Amino acid sequence: MNHPDTVIELSGVEHSYGNGTKALLGVDLTVRRGEFVAIIGRNGSGKTTLAKHFNGLLRPTNPGGTVRLHTRGGPIVDTRGTRLHHLAATVGYVFQNPDRQIFHDTCREELEYGPRNLGADPATLAREVSETLELVGLQGREETNPIHLSRGERQRLAIASTLVMGCDVAVIDEPTTGQDRAESRRILDSLAHHHALGRTVVIISHDMALVAEYATRVIAMRKGRVLTDGSPAEVFSQREVLQETNIRPPQAAVLAAELGLPGVLTVDDAVREMGGALTGARPGATSLPHDDKVC
Numbered sequence: 470m471n472h473p474d475t476v477i478e479l480s481g482v483e484h485s486y487g488n489g490t491k492a493l494l495g496v497d498l499t500v501r502r503g504e505f506v507a508i509i510g511r512n513g514s515g516k517t518t519l520a521k522h523f524n525g526l527l528r529p530t531n532p533g534g535t536v537r538l539h540t541r542g543g544p545i546v547d548t549r550g551t552r553l554h555h556l557a558a559t560v561g562y563v564f565q566n567p568d569r570q571i572f573h574d575t576c577r578e579e580l581e582y583g584p585r586n587l588g589a590d591p592a593t594l595a596r597e598v599s600e601t602l603e604l605v606g607l608q609g610r611e612e613t614n615p616i617h618l619s620r621g622e623r624q625r626l627a628i629a630s631t632l633v634m635g636c637d638v639a640v641i642d643e644p645t646t647g648q649d650r651a652e653s654r655r656i657l658d659s660l661a662h663h664h665a666l667g668r669t670v671v672i673i674s675h676d677m678a679l680v681a682e683y684a685t686r687v688i689a690m691r692k693g694r695v696l697t698d699g700s701p702a703e704v705f706s707q708r709e710v711l712q713e714t715n716i717r718p719p720q721a722a723v724l725a726a727e728l729g730l731p732g733v734l735t736v737d738d739a740v741r742e743m744g745g746a747l748t749g750a751r752p753g754a755t756s757l758p759h760d761d762k763v764c
């Protein structure tokens with residue numbers, strides 16, 4: 470497909486690991502510029518394997534499977550025939566464990582490393598480092614040693630070190646796992662700010678409340694295949710389909726559907742729909758739980 474907004478195109482992608490595990494059984498999908506995609510699915514359904522195909526960290530193991538990246542203003546490249554560092558300029562990947570990709574003694578050095586290798590001049594570099602630290606809420610922490618950051622701050626630093634590369638697409642594997650509610654929101658807000666700048670964001674998440682709130686598109690995986698793919702409203706309304714993968718829609722959406730309020734996905738939607746009735750108990754409070762980490 471040569472749609473101008475296409476950035477990643479997968480066709481017939483299968484992936485088998487060396488031990489014979491068939492992790493992807495034939496995936497066709499297109500990611501378009503400007504989307505905020507959430508990949509969901511139970512443990513072992515193939516989410517990480519799929520996402521690692523987006524920038525060539527893994528390649529299809531079947532001869533007929535292809536992954537093509539539409540580089541901005543450049544050629545369409547097949548990941549199989551292209552070196553990893555060329556692919557990384559279009560799609561950046563943040564691993565689930567941020568400590569896997571933090572190596573330097575200061576936040577500044579951590580962020581400078583990638584762009585400097587691409588030849589960024591010192592003035593541009595300094596500006597981009599401070600802008601990106603601000604984007605992820607770590608402004609003024611340039612000289613801090615990452616070992617003195619909290620786990621959530623290190624996650625945001627790892628995300629920043631990918632965002633600072635200016636890739637079209639940032640793929641973040643489980644950005645909020647192990648984080649408390651406030652930190653999860655800070656992380657997702659950072660990604661939302663980046664998305665608002667016109668970038669494409671792909672996250673893998675088990676947190677349906679955050680997915681409903683932040684994503685523009687949800688891809689549900691089951692046993693190496695795409696089970697369903699659409700807007701959060703479309704995907705979370707398919708409760709019976711989702712049951713096949715043990716995913717429960719956000720509790721706010723379930724409750725609202727029971728109350729005859731289709732299309733409500735988040736607590737904020739519910740409060741709006743109900744004309745603020747839910748906030749009556751105490752100012753600023755909602756009576757629906759925000760914590761919906763289910764699969």
Ligand SMILES: Nc1ncnc2c1ncn2[C@@H]1O[C@H](COP(=O)(O)OP(=O)(O)OP(=O)(O)O)[C@@H](O)[C@H]1O
Pocket residue numbers: 486487488490491492510511512513514515516517518519
């Ligand atoms: N390096 C590997 N070698 C062999 N099998 C693997 C490897 N990585 C993943 N698998 C297997 O491939 C399948 C898909 O794994 P994958 O990590 O893609 O799932 P996931 O949806 O990301 O799961 P989780 O939610 O636990 O992160 C699983 O059966 C898993 O055990």
Ligand SMILES: [Mg+2]
Pocket residue numbers: 516517518642673
């Ligand atoms: Mg995974």
